[in-house]
Amino acid sequence: MKKQAFFLLFLSLFLNSCQNKTADNQPKKMAIIISTLNNPWFVFLGESAAAKAKELGYEAKIFDSQNNTSLESDHFDNALVSGFQAILFNPTDADGSVANVLKAKDAGVPVFCMDREINSPDAATSQILSDSYSGAVSVGKYFTQQLNKTGNYVEILGLVGDNNTWARSKGFHSVVDNYPNLKMVAQQSADFDRNKALEVMESILQAHPNIDGVFCGNDAMAMGAYQALAGAGKANKVKVFGFDGADDVITSIQGGKVSATGMQFPKVMAEKAAVFADEYLKGKRDFAQKIPVAVELVTKQNIEDYAAYGKK
Secondary structure: OHHHHHHHHHHHHHHHHHHHHHHHOOOOEEEEEEOOOOOHHHHHHHHHHHHHHHHOOOEEEEEEOOOOHHHHHHHHHHHHHOOOOEEEEOOOOOOOOHHHHHHHHHOOOOEEEEOOOOOOOOOOOEEEEEOHHHHHHHHHHHHHHHOOOOEEEEEEEOOOOOHHHHHHHHHHHHHHOOOOOEEEEEEEEOOOOHHHHHHHHHHHHHHOOOOOEEEEOOHHHHHHHHHHHHHOOOOOOOEEEOOEOOHHHHHHHHOOOOOEEEEOOHHHHHHHHHHHHHHHHOOOOOOOOEEEEOOEEEEOOOHHHEEOOEEO
8 A cells, every 4th residue: 555655656756747847938929919920120120039939938929910910910810829928019000910919818918018009097017118209299399490480291091090190290280380380381101111102202292382380200211201392303302201220321411411309219118018028927917008209300410320220
């Protein structure tokens, strides 16, 4: 009986050891769900998040939502079924993405939003966001100086379902609307897309050929607008302003093609999201619901201090 009892005890310990080993050997994984990889800025955001997750010891996979909430929903389903323990998330739509985040929350998977927010006070574990409003205020001040507080201008908006679009627009107008001689002759969305901005700008120029400035809600659209102006022979007459700090706009500011941009810091947001996810999975729960990341004005005067997506 003693031998049998000893054997059963040994077998129990062996099985428990195997079970613990299996649990411990489960791969640690973070999903990185990005609104679109059709924009180099978001590619950099996703790759920065993946690199930090891997540095922290996790497998990382990037999902491209292609600015489609239905595809985004499929990615969340995939991530939850596939055993990803955390999601680093760049939403496609402030309202439309809430359901996907709640789905993860119900499954016990934390979600950390990067750059773009969702309109829910507690669905995401934390949201790390650029201070788009204040950044656009800085761009607006420089805009008025460069146009000498007078002239006709165009505003090209980003995705209408993204809060960043309206934060930037409101920040810009909080300054520019104080100058009655600055007149907005057109305001149109181009979905943060370079090719759409090219088409939008070409169309606007047909109706309003005499403009002095263009404010774009991101750098991809600024480059599209500049391309349209160059094609119309107006690139040297119209000042273009962007927002992001993307590689091609930094080069364009250096070359005098674009006047200014608001420099966001995607690496800061991405790495903070990955670190927060790691801390959550290790037991931390007290995260700030929103964490603002400052945006800095970049012009030809201070361009030497900056590189694509951040400071040198």
